[in-house]
Amino acid sequence: MFAIETKNLVKEFNGLIAVNNVSLKIKYGEIFALLGPNGAGKTTIINILSTLLKPTKGMAKVNGYDVVREAYKVRESIGIVFQESILDDRLTARENLDIHGRLYHMEKEERKKRIEEVLKMVGLKHRADDIVKTFSGGMRRRLEIARGLMHNPKILFLDEPTLGLDPQTRRHIWEYIEKLREEGITVLLTTHYMEEADYLADRIAIIDKGKIVVEGSPAELKDSIGGDIIKIACKNNEKVFEKLSSKFDAKIVDEHIVLKVKEAEKVIPKIFELVGEEINSITYKEPSLEDVFIHYTGRILREEETKESDLLKIKRRMRI
Ligand SMILES: Nc1ncnc2c1ncn2[C@@H]1O[C@H](COP(=O)(O)OP(=O)(O)O)[C@@H](O)[C@H]1O
Numbered sequence: 001m002f003a004i005e006t007k008n009l010v011k012e013f014n015g016l017i018a019v020n021n022v023s024l025k026i027k028y029g030e031i032f033a034l035l036g037p038n039g040a041g042k043t044t045i046i047n048i049l050s051t052l053l054k055p056t057k058g059m060a061k062v063n064g065y066d067v068v069r070e071a072y073k074v075r076e077s078i079g080i081v082f083q084e085s086i087l088d089d090r091l092t093a094r095e096n097l098d099i100h101g102r103l104y105h106m107e108k109e110e111r112k113k114r115i116e117e118v119l120k121m122v123g124l125k126h127r128a129d130d131i132v133k134t135f136s137g138g139m140r141r142r143l144e145i146a147r148g149l150m151h152n153p154k155i156l157f158l159d160e161p162t163l164g165l166d167p168q169t170r171r172h173i174w175e176y177i178e179k180l181r182e183e184g185i186t187v188l189l190t191t192h193y194m195e196e197a198d199y200l201a202d203r204i205a206i207i208d209k210g211k212i213v214v215e216g217s218p219a220e221l222k223d224s225i226g227g228d229i230i231k232i233a234c235k236n237n238e239k240v241f242e243k244l245s246s247k248f249d250a251k252i253v254d255e256h257i258v259l260k261v262k263e264a265e266k267v268i269p270k271i272f273e274l275v276g277e278e279i280n281s282i283t284y285k286e287p288s289l290e291d292v293f294i295h296y297t298g299r300i301l302r303e304e305e306t307k308e309s310d311l312l313k314i315k316r317r318m319r320i
């Protein structure tokens with residue numbers, strides 16, 4: 001059984017196909033990322049999986065339960081952190097969590113114990129009794145995650161968990177999300193930040209215009225477009241090129257020898273064996289997820305595309 005499984009999932013909004021035949025299999029304990037630009041259909045998928053929206057066609061199961069026929073069981077199994085904040089600014093962290101526990105019919109003693117646990121998980125124990133209004137953006141996100149975990153869900157949905165946060169705060173949140181792996185929680189997150197998917201996810205599905213374009217681990221995705229790039233500066237380009245080009249895919253580019261290889265870490269020692277004494281310097285670069293996105297969609301996943309709407313959301317969140 002999979003933690004999350006969908007088959008040919010479709011969602012149409014008045015003729016607009018927001019989700020187009022999406023089939024996913026996500027294992028228990030995995031951190032899985034849906035990576036794609038604004039409007040790709042990520043939130044719609046999360047909304048279907050969390051039973052907030054009904055699919056137009058196709059099947060979706062969460063924790064083994066059908067999202068339409070067994071919606072109640074699905075809701076018991078999941079925690080969700082929405083794209084938009086749903087914390088009450090006027091209440092303390094502890095009060096926000098307590099309300100959530102009550103909604104899930106948790107007993108008083110159980111709530112008390114669990115509040116301590118989840119606050120510890122996200123590093124907010126020392127701020128438990130402070131009003132949320134005084135929290136920074138990063139602290140709010142961590143409290144949202146704690147809220148999502150309050151009722152002990154097996155599966156956590158994180159819709160754009162670091163949207164609009166500065167890079168440093170974003171990294172800090174990643175560390176807390178990573179820790180969920182140790183708790184055995186399955187995480188499905190959506191993001192349009194390449195580095196976020198790259199850093200966190202065991203597996204990534206790149207989604208564009210409602211369709212899954214390609215799926216795999218970050219390393220598999222990068223390998224699939226042709227491996228690493230090694231750049232060598234040497235004393236005698238022609239001589240080195242002659243020796244290397246019979247064994248590798250080699251070119252002379254801008255006074256350097258450039259090799260395209262499968263796994264640079266394994267190839268570099270061989271290069272030293274062959275032409276070690278000729279080498280002045282050697283560097284290598286893995287293709288980034290950006291390269292992967294361009295390869296499969298023919299477009300750039302530009303942050304600018306989303307900047308304006310991000311700004312509106314941030315403003316709304318900060319009530320300015
Ligand atoms: N309730 C809705 N009614 C009509 N169109 C919608 C609705 N929700 C989403 N859409 C459209 O569906 C597409 C996918 O949206 P969404 O799932 O929010 O994308 P993402 O989360 O990847 O940015 C977009 O074109 C969006 O405008």
Ligand SMILES: [Mg+2]
Nearest residue numbers: 042043044083
């Ligand atoms: Mg979204």
